[in-house]
Amino acid sequence: MIFALNPSSGQPLYVQLMQQIRHAIETGVLQHGDEMPGIRTLAKDVVVSHNTVAKAYSELEHEGLLELRHGSGAFVSARRGTRSRAERLRLSRTRVQKLVASLQSEGLTDEEIHRLFEAELFYPALTENNE
Amino acid sequence: MLWYKAWRESQGTFLLSAAAISLLCLAFAMLRQEASGGISDEPLPYAVYIWKIVYGGYLREVFVILVLLLGMGGLMRERDNGTAGFTVTLPVSRARLVLVRAATGLLEVLGLALLPAALIPGLSALTGESYSYAQAWQFALLWGAGGTFIFMIGFLSSCIFAGPYTPPVAGFLALMVYSVLSDLPIMERYSLDVHDLMSGSGMPWLDLNTARLIGPVSWTPAAVFFLIALALVVPACSITRRQDF
Amino acid sequence: MSRAFAIETHGLTKEFGKFAAVQSLDLRVAANRTTGFLGRNGSGKSTTIKMLLGMTHPTGGSATVLGRTVTDEQANRETRRNIAYVGEDKQLYRYMTVEHLIRFTKSFYSDWEPDVHERLLKRFQLPLDRKVKALSKGMRTKLALLLALSRRPELLILDEPGEGLDPVAVEDLLQDLVSAGANGITVFFSSHQITEVERIADQVCILDRGKLVADLSLEDMRKDYRRITLGFSNEPQPAKFRLPGVRNIQTSGRQITLIASGNADAIVEIARDMGPVSVDVAPIGLREVFLDTVKTGVA
Numbered sequence: 001m002i003f004a005l006n007p008s009s010g011q012p013l014y015v016q017l018m019q020q021i022r023h024a025i026e027t028g029v030l031q032h033g034d035e036m037p038g039i040r041t042l043a044k045d046v047v048v049s050h051n052t053v054a055k056a057y058s059e060l061e062h063e064g065l066l067e068l069r070h071g072s073g074a075f076v077s078a079r080r081g082t083r084s085r086a087e088r089l090r091l092s093r094t095r096v097q098k099l100v101a102s103l104q105s106e107g108l109t110d111e112e113i114h115r116l117f118e119a120e121l122f123y124p125a126l127t128e129n130n131e
Numbered sequence: 132m133l134w135y136k137a138w139r140e141s142q143g144t145f146l147l148s149a150a151a152i153s154l155l156c157l158a159f160a161m162l163r164q165e166a167s168g169g170i171s172d173e174p175l176p177y178a179v180y181i182w183k184i185v186y187g188g189y190l191r192e193v194f195v196i197l198v199l200l201l202g203m204g205g206l207m208r209e210r211d212n213g214t215a216g217f218t219v220t221l222p223v224s225r226a227r228l229v230l231v232r233a234a235t236g237l238l239e240v241l242g243l244a245l246l247p248a249a250l251i252p253g254l255s256a257l258t259g260e261s262y263s264y265a266q267a268w269q270f271a272l273l274w275g276a277g278g279t280f281i282f283m284i285g286f287l288s289s290c291i292f293a294g295p296y297t298p299p300v301a302g303f304l305a306l307m308v309y310s311v312l313s314d315l316p317i318m319e320r321y322s323l324d325v326h327d328l329m330s331g332s333g334m335p336w337l338d339l340n341t342a343r344l345i346g347p348v349s350w351t352p353a354a355v356f357f358l359i360a361l362a363l364v365v366p367a368c369s370i371t372r373r374q375d376f
Numbered sequence: 377m378s379r380a381f382a383i384e385t386h387g388l389t390k391e392f393g394k395f396a397a398v399q400s401l402d403l404r405v406a407a408n409r410t411t412g413f414l415g416r417n418g419s420g421k422s423t424t425i426k427m428l429l430g431m432t433h434p435t436g437g438s439a440t441v442l443g444r445t446v447t448d449e450q451a452n453r454e455t456r457r458n459i460a461y462v463g464e465d466k467q468l469y470r471y472m473t474v475e476h477l478i479r480f481t482k483s484f485y486s487d488w489e490p491d492v493h494e495r496l497l498k499r500f501q502l503p504l505d506r507k508v509k510a511l512s513k514g515m516r517t518k519l520a521l522l523l524a525l526s527r528r529p530e531l532l533i534l535d536e537p538g539e540g541l542d543p544v545a546v547e548d549l550l551q552d553l554v555s556a557g558a559n560g561i562t563v564f565f566s567s568h569q570i571t572e573v574e575r576i577a578d579q580v581c582i583l584d585r586g587k588l589v590a591d592l593s594l595e596d597m598r599k600d601y602r603r604i605t606l607g608f609s610n611e612p613q614p615a616k617f618r619l620p621g622v623r624n625i626q627t628s629g630r631q632i633t634l635i636a637s638g639n640a641d642a643i644v645e646i647a648r649d650m651g652p653v654s655v656d657v658a659p660i661g662l663r664e665v666f667l668d669t670v671k672t673g674v675a
Contacts, residue, residue, distance in 0.1 A: 007574040010602070010659020012595035040558035044551045049410050049578050052595075115656065119578035122657055134390040139471055213467030217520075220429045220463070222456040224449065295500045335434050372449065 001030065001037075003046050013048055017056040025078050027089065036066065036074040068086055137235035140204050145239045146159040148197040150262060152246045155193065155265065159184050160254035177260045178343060185247055186270045187330035195326070198240050198278045199302050202285025205232055207293045215376040226368040233286055233364050240282045244274035269344050270329075278355035279360040281306060283367075288368045328352055379443055380413075382407040382531050382562040387437030390423050399586040400437065405564050405579075410557045412573035413566035414666055415583035421566045422464050424583065425535050429461060438529065442530055460524035464535040466517045470509035474502050474519060480521045482504055493526035513540045527602040532556055534565035538572060550576050559655050566607045574662040584670040594623060594662065601665060602640040606647050607654035616650065619643055621626065624668055635660065 005013045024030040036042070041056060043050035057074055060066040067077040100103050103113050163180060175183070177204055184190060206228065209215040218228065250269035255262040288302035313323035330337075383405035391481065398420040405411045415421045426432040428441050430452035442458055444451040468477055497504075500518040508516065517540045524532065530630050532553075538546045538575040546569070554576055557563050565656050567573050571579060574594065582590035606612070608630045617632065621639035636643050646656060 005575075007571075007594075007598070008596055008659065008661030008663075012598045014595065015599075040555065043554045047547065047550045047554060047575055050554060051409060051578050088558055111603050119655075119657070132480045136469070136480065139469075212470075213465035214469055215648075216426075216431060217468060220456055220459075220461050222453055223484065224385070224453055225506035303416050344635050373433070 003042075005046060005048055005052075013052045014055040014059070016048075017048075017052065018059055021056065021060060022065060025076055030076050030078070032076055032078040034076040036076065038073055133231040134222065134235060137232045140232075141201060141235060141239060144197075144201050144217070145243075148201065148243055149246060151193065151197065152190065152243060153250060155190055156185070156250040157254060158248050159190070160251060160260075162216040163258060163260070177255070178262065178266070181251060181255075181262055185251065186274075187332060190247065190275075191303070191326065191329055194243065194274065194278065194329075195281055198243065198282045199285040200286075200299060201236055201239055201243075202282045202302065203289045203298055205229075205286075205289045206374070206376065207289060207291075207298070208295075210376055211293055211295070219376050225372045228370050229290070229368045230364060232272070233283070233367065236278050236282055236286060236361070240278040241275045244278050245271050246270065247274075257263060266343055269348065272350070273353055274329050276357045276360075277325045278369065280325055280356040283360040284309075287363055287367050287370075288371050325356060328356060379407050381405060382443050383439070383564065385424075385428075385437065385439040388424070388427060388434055388439050389436035390420075390427060390432060391435045396586050398427070398434075398553050401440075401583075401586070401588055403581060403584065403588055404591070405562065405581070408557075408560055409561050409578040410553065410563040410576055411565075411576035411579040411581060413564060413581050414568075414570065414573065416565070416670055419583045419670075420533055420586040421583050425463075425533060425566065429459070429533065431597065457588065458487075458530040460527045460529040462520045462524045462534045462537050464539075466513065466540065467518050468508045468516060468519060471507065473505050473507050474511075475504040477508060477519070478526075482526075485527055487525055487528045487530075489528055493522065496522045496526060514542065514545070517541055518545065520551065521552075525556065528559065529561060531562045531564065534563075536567060537565055538567060538569050548571060570663045570666055580662065582666060582669050590665070590669045592665075595636075597637075597662070597665060598659065599639070600638045601660045602636050603658050603660050603664070604634040604636060604643060604647065604648075605641065605654075605656040605658075606634070606652040608632070608651075609653050613650070617643075617647070619646065637666075 001021075001024065003017060005016050007013065009016065021030065021036075030036075036057070037045065039050055039053045043053045046053070057068060061068050061074075067075045069075065076077060080126055100113060102117075104110075108116075149206075159181070163177075206215050206218065206225075209218055219225065220344065232302050248264070248271035252262045252264045252267050284305050285299065285302040288305060289298040292298045310324060313325070326332075381404050383403060385401050385403040388398055388401040388403070389396065399481065401420075401424060403424070413421055413425075413471040423432060427434050428439060428446055430446055430449065434447065439446045441452075441465045442455050444455045446452050446455075469480075472480065473480075478493070500515070500522060502511075502515060502519055502522065508519070511519065521537060524534070534553075537553075538549055550572055553563050553565065557576075565573075577594055579593050580590070580597075581588060604615075610630075611625060612630055612632045614625045614632055617634055619639070619642075621636045621643060622634050623637050634647075636641065640657060644655060645657060
């Protein structure tokens, strides 16, 4: 597995790592029983502090997605229903494509569309108030 | 491996000095006719010739210069060439760094002091002259004592001053001032002149006619100079301990 | 060691005559974490590091490294047994060969790791029989790194370790530092390569003109720091934005840019009440935080 973390994206690196591992599990790239690289190995491969990897693994263990077996490593523990999630994501992709196409046809630039989405994701409450 | 480092850092100066002294001894022994013409018009007895050119004269001056230069180096030089950070952060005390360098230098000085004694009698035999080993070793001891004192002047100067020229110049100046002061009439009775120590001049045990050391030689002045040399390591350590690198 | 901090300084000061290179520094470097030490040239980073290692004597204040005070020569010497250091001068004894220098260094420490040393020798391609004076600057830096990384100290202090290294070597170095951190070694390194620091450090301390102006966790920075850009069609009133969490207010024409170290949501709410025509919120990277901090000198 190759993970790409962006130190300047505004998200803590461990959160990004968690999201990418979660995404891989939900889409089936990582499956139940797969062994994750050790903390030290992954930290070296991604070139990121081992504390970041340790925290990501620990949080995912709390969420039940990883099983950390003392001495033997970390294993993916994916419950059933992940397939449906992958399908949900596929369907959502189509919806986003349609929405973006319709916004573009109204004359909005890509930049504007991007900012709208970002603003919504960052501060959904405020955007509601404004309208 | 601090001894190894101290040796490597003084190796060049030491070997060059040893080579220079050896060559000069060879030259003086072999070229006796040419050389003594330069010293005096009358023919000299061999021992007096040797005394005038080696122990009391030319080679002694060379020895003083070389021994002073042997004291150069150390942490101030390392600071100039950038390695002081590496050395000072080793888990050893600064005192130990100073002591090892001083001890290495003192041993080298003693080695240089022994060279004429080792060479002159043998070389003299090659030209048909003779020079007694007993005399030579005694002068070697005097040179050892005086040499270590002069070495420590250079050593101390190298602990205080930085740059390639200031330490040796300061060392020479200090030595000159010392020589002038020790030759003042009021100081004469204390026989503090280290050059005289090394040549034996002015001492009751040097027979000026034969230039031989006779009679009971008092080794006290030599011992005092040597002990002072050893004692000078203390200020060297405390100066180094206080420095910032 | 269950110590919380590998390095602690209290009012640490170094004055050279009237010039204060380090002023009343209260630095704390957590154990078992990787801390980056940033600052402009002449900010006092190297002087601070030298004081921690007993190379330079402080003129005021105190500091402890691995629990021992730095001003006691004997105590500091004990501490140095457990520290590996690569200084800003990457000079090594020119007359020694690579092999001799390694043997020399090894003789002072009991925590040498022969397999790491072999691996690094191969990776750096350092010829054992070549004298240091015949090495290029990059190879000398690699040798200096080898001497430090072939050990397993409690604390690794590096002053500009990436200087003179090509990008591939820098990447390898970062991996080595990550490895060291994973081995439980506290890593404290100063660097001008902000991108590199940002990738592997847990914490960053910023020094400016001898004073500590920032001490932040990078994850908190990513989570909380935001740049909020507000555009107005009427005269903006920057004074109204002196709110908790706002570190910096810049006005340019009818645009106000705020740098917030927290409370971004609340600040945006308040901002919206003033009727801006555009509101943009973006995350900030370490480079911007650094530049902003040392320009204004605000903690």
